[in-house]
Amino acid sequence: MAFTYEPIATINLTAGATNYTFSSIPSTYTDLVMVSYLRAGSTNSSYVLRFNSDSGSNYSNTVLYGDGSSPGSNRYSSQTSAYLTYYGFPTTTSTFGTIITNFQNYSNTTTNKTFIGKSQNSNSGVDAVVGLWRSTSAISSITIYAGDTFASGSVVTLYGIKAA
């Protein structure tokens, strides 16, 4: 019996880090799942990504969010990066937010790439995000960016899932 769901790489982000790239992602999986457990090093806690170093306006998002009062939804079209979470991650000391992102069929060369995820920021609220990268290229690298910096203790793990 083979392993179907396995870790590819884990990065323990150092205080002051602004970005990190998962490079040389093998094409041997069907889906990727990225689990982010993050705290911001400053007040700007946004969290975005780019695939394959593409900085063109090829990204878009639709987001759903709730902060304890009324839910809402926003759209971001033709962006140079894609949001992984609406609320970002916490800035409070010792408080970390969780973002779980699914990249479906990331290595196919026929479809544009769609990812979906959910996140929670105990300082702000919960959200769900769908993102589109308008490219049929296989995803071979994912670069994540903090709005400013990541705080010490932030951890991101990339998993691969193999279908039969």
Added chain:
Amino acid sequence: MAVRSLKSGKYSRSLLVGNNAYTPAYDSIATVTVGSGGSSTGIQFTSIPSTYTHLQIRGLARETVTAGNYTSFYIYFNSDTTNNYSGHYLAGNGASASAYAWTSNSGILGSFLTSVDAIANNFGAFVIDILDYANTNKYKTVRTLNGFDNNGNGATDFNKGAVDLSSGSWLSTNAITSIKLTGPSTLAQYSTFALYGIKGS
């Protein structure tokens, strides 16, 4: 790095003495990829083994016939298409959030997905969890995370993109042995549905 015993076939976390052997908890059961010409009848997983605790379906999908930028597909268990299903959804369309509930429905909302007028090569994505599917004492519960984004293209907000959290119940205590996923028209080529089994301890 895991190590596999040639004698038992079981996996160990390492070669260190005292580490427990274990078998993988997340297995691929079957995958269906829609071929050339599409599928007008949806896709179906049959003869699902009862040896797992939960099931998960992951994939991408698009339809070819329904007018507009999006549509949805529904989930049916054990070929039951009577009004034995209920559900809720909470969705965002880029402009507002909305919620809906239905009872005595003939299926469970599985996912929103792109359709014929969406931008080329754009598919909706979904993760569907089916909990305690083989238990014969409980109604079956489903939850989904799904959505699509069409980069602002479309006549209405929903046509431009949507992200959705749904839940549903199948009001039956039968163990789930088959799952059908079908939309109102034809699933496009390259739509992919992968079924996984998750084991308990």
